[in-house]
Amino acid sequence: MKQKRVHIVTMGCQMNVYDSEQMLRLLAPLNYRPTSQQDKADLILLNTCSIREKAEHKVYSFLGRLVRMKRLRPDLILGVGGCVAQQEGYRLVKRAPHIDIVFGTFALGRLPSLVRQVEDQKKQIVDVDPRGASEPLCVKGPVFAAGRATAFVTIMQGCDHFCTYCVVPYVRGREVSRRPEEILEEIRLLVENGIREVTLIGQNVNAYGQKNGHGCDFPALLERVNDIEGLRRIRFTTSHPKDLSDRLIEAFRRLDKLAPHIHLPVQSGSDRVLRLMNRGYSRDYYLKKVAKLRNVRPDIAITSDIIVGFSGEEKVDFEATVDLVRQVGFDSLFLFKYSDRPNVPAAKFSNKVPEALKGERFSTLLEVQGGVTLKKNKALVGTTQEVLVEGLSKKSPNQLTGRTPCNKIANFTDGALGMARVGRILPVRIVEAFSHSLLGHPVGKGHGEYPGKNGGMSHAA
Numbered sequence: 072m073k074q075k076r077v078h079i080v081t082m083g084c085q086m087n088v089y090d091s092e093q094m095l096r097l098l099a100p101l102n103y104r105p106t107s108q109q110d111k112a113d114l115i116l117l118n119t120c121s122i123r124e125k126a127e128h129k130v131y132s133f134l135g136r137l138v139r140m141k142r143l144r145p146d147l148i149l150g151v152g153g154c155v156a157q158q159e160g161y162r163l164v165k166r167a168p169h170i171d172i173v174f175g176t177f178a179l180g181r182l183p184s185l186v187r188q189v190e191d192q193k194k195q196i197v198d199v200d201p202r203g204a205s206e207p208l209c210v211k212g213p214v215f216a217a218g219r220a221t222a223f224v225t226i227m228q229g230c231d232h233f234c235t236y237c238v239v240p241y242v243r244g245r246e247v248s249r250r251p252e253e254i255l256e257e258i259r260l261l262v263e264n265g266i267r268e269v270t271l272i273g274q275n276v277n278a279y280g281q282k283n284g285h286g287c288d289f290p291a292l293l294e295r296v297n298d299i300e301g302l303r304r305i306r307f308t309t310s311h312p313k314d315l316s317d318r319l320i321e322a323f324r325r326l327d328k329l330a331p332h333i334h335l336p337v338q339s340g341s342d343r344v345l346r347l348m349n350r351g352y353s354r355d356y357y358l359k360k361v362a363k364l365r366n367v368r369p370d371i372a373i374t375s376d377i378i379v380g381f382s383g384e385e386k387v388d389f390e391a392t393v394d395l396v397r398q399v400g401f402d403s404l405f406l407f408k409y410s411d412r413p414n415v416p417a418a419k420f421s422n423k424v425p426e427a428l429k430g431e432r433f434s435t436l437l438e439v440q441g442g443v444t445l446k447k448n449k450a451l452v453g454t455t456q457e458v459l460v461e462g463l464s465k466k467s468p469n470q471l472t473g474r475t476p477c478n479k480i481a482n483f484t485d486g487a488l489g490m491a492r493v494g495r496i497l498p499v500r501i502v503e504a505f506s507h508s509l510l511g512h513p514v515g516k517g518h519g520e521y522p523g524k525n526g527g528m529s530h531a532a
Contacts, residue, residue: 077103078112082129083120085272085308086243087153089223090179091118094152097182110140114148114186119155121238124410130155134167141169148189150174152182154242158413160199175199176243201244220461220473220494222266226254226292227273227280232311234338235349235417236381236409239274248279251287251295258299267494268304268330268459271296276307277314290318297326303496304459306478308334313351315360323368331368332402332478335360336376340395341388344381347420354395361399372402372477379436380409380429382420389432396439402447402477404440408433441506448479448504455514456481458499460492466508473497480508 077098081091094116095105106112117133120126130151141147150172151163157175164170171189174182178198185196227248230239258269271292273279279289287295289307296305305328312335322329335357339345342353364371377392396404408429411418424432456475464470464482471492472482483499485492499511 072102075101075103075113076106076108076111077114077116078106078109079116079118080109080133081118083118083122083126083153085223085270086225086228086274087118087120089225089272090153090176091116092223093179094118094182097180098186101183101186103186112147114150116150116152119151119153121154121158121242121412123407124412127155131166134170138169148172148186150182150186152176152179154238157199157242158238161197164195164197171195173197173199175201177201218462218493220266220459221268221270222261223270223272224254224257224261225249225273226271226276227278230274230311231278231282232275232313232351233349235347235420236378236412236415238412238415241414243274246275246278246282248281248283248285250283250285251280251292254292255295255299258296258302262299262301265494267302267496268306269296269302271305271307272309274309275311275314277310277316277319281314288318290316290322293319293322293326293329297328302328304476305329306332310335312337312357312360317363320360320363320367323364323371330476330478331370332372332374332476333364334374334376337395337399338376338378339381339384339388340392341384342391344384344388344392347383348378348381348417354391358395358398370477372479373399374403374405374478375399375401376405376407377436378407378409379432380424382409382417382424383422384409384424393436393439396436396443400443400447401440402479403444404436406433406436406440445504445506448506448509451475451479451501451509452504453501455498455500456509456511457496458483458511459496460494462493473499475509481511482508483511483513485513 079091079094081087103114109115119130137149141149148171149169151170152174154176156163156173160173163173172185174185175198178200181198185198188194188196227246229244229246231246233240261269277289279292280287293305310333323331337357338348338350340354345353361373458473458475458481460471460473462472464472466482470482470484472480475481481499497513498515500514501509501511503510
């Protein structure tokens with residue numbers, strides 16, 4: 072059988088990164104192997120995100136650039152998957168008729184069959200049928216982990232909260248959890264292939280196991296993952312504040328491999344806006360959760376998401392958000408200007424905030440958070456951090472890069488072993504701090520792997 076090449080472009084969240092790896096496993100029996108060269112591919116797949124309007128625009132921009140390639144190479148197969156595919160369906164092929172396959176989030180497991188049909192029958196296919204996907208897909212096959220130290224592992228998908236601005240329940244469905252045995256088996260296989268850190272992912276990982284009756288909730292799953300030999304660090308994302316239990320908070324104290332970092336989206340600091348968003352908690356509730364986390368793990372890094380310019384957001388609401396950002400002291404923020412999404416209740420809300428005002432509020436909050444982040448990073452200068460080496464730095468070919476336990480990017484120079492150090496945890500002395508990264512030098516005899524705890528605390532100089 073002729074070996075064929077597939078090029079996958081992934082847009083959006085960690086869930087899409089994981090799904091793209093699932094696609095590679097699914098296509099391996101059809102003799103497709105990954106290629107980074109788009110012009111050499113026999114099959115190009117675009118894995119899409121629809122959480123923001125801007126992300127959707129990127130999809131059509133990318134597809135427009137493929138028109139000429141498809142015209143010159145008619146046998147090239149073009150496929151669009153992910154959330155935009157699930158949301159748009161047949162509208163996608165009407166707008167971009169050069170697409171061969173549209174497969175939604177529920178059709179991922181049917182991808183090999185869809186590709187075969189296009190290969191054999193030269194037909195255009197749209198599959199956004201939500202049936203037949205009762206649990207998140209678990210594909211057994213080759214692990215494409217060469218040269219990597221970290222990996223995402225989906226443990227559940229979907230969401231039951233129905234925030235008024237969010238499209239996830241409509242394109243990913245309701246909350247469904249994978250069986251714990253499947254998750255543990257997958258992580259062990261990844262560790263055997265060199266992975267040293269896993270990030271457990273889902274739209275709401277805190278809700279893992281609450282509905283499926285697998286006899287294992289999220290804190291219990293973390294305990295079992297923590298026992299896997301050879302694994303060095305565990306992370307997870309994304310968490311909903313409503314489902315952040317005291318048992319889960321306590322896990323940051325008990326589990327030595329659980330990294331001291333949590334991404335806990337707050338979205339707004341105004342109780343009125345939180346009610347409009349249907350978030351299900353108050354500002355005070357959120358602040359109490361933050362206090363509990365810091366009581367259990369004083370060095371924990373807390374990051375968050377905030378939407379500015381939500382429909383009906385007044386000046387006083389925005390000021391409450393700025394005040395919360397200063398009060399919490401987030402390590403970093405992902406900021407978004409609100410945009411209406413199809414089918415969600417907030418799309419019908421009145422009192423839309425003008426785009427210019429959204430931009431002003433976005434810039435104000437970005438400046439406030441930038442100052443907080445830089446101050447926190449500068450406080451690390453002079454400390455020694457345990458850095459899990461991930462590869463070559465994007466900043467300089469003469470530097471390696473990795474992340475501290477608190478998920479901060481650290482770049483450092485070490486030409487002795489180079490890429491052979493990928494996957495090792497090295498003690499790195501921080502000498503300079505920037506807004507988005509740290510700079511340091513390895514320390515210790517022979518720059519060997521640091522023998523401290525797997526999760527790792529920073530050490531003062």
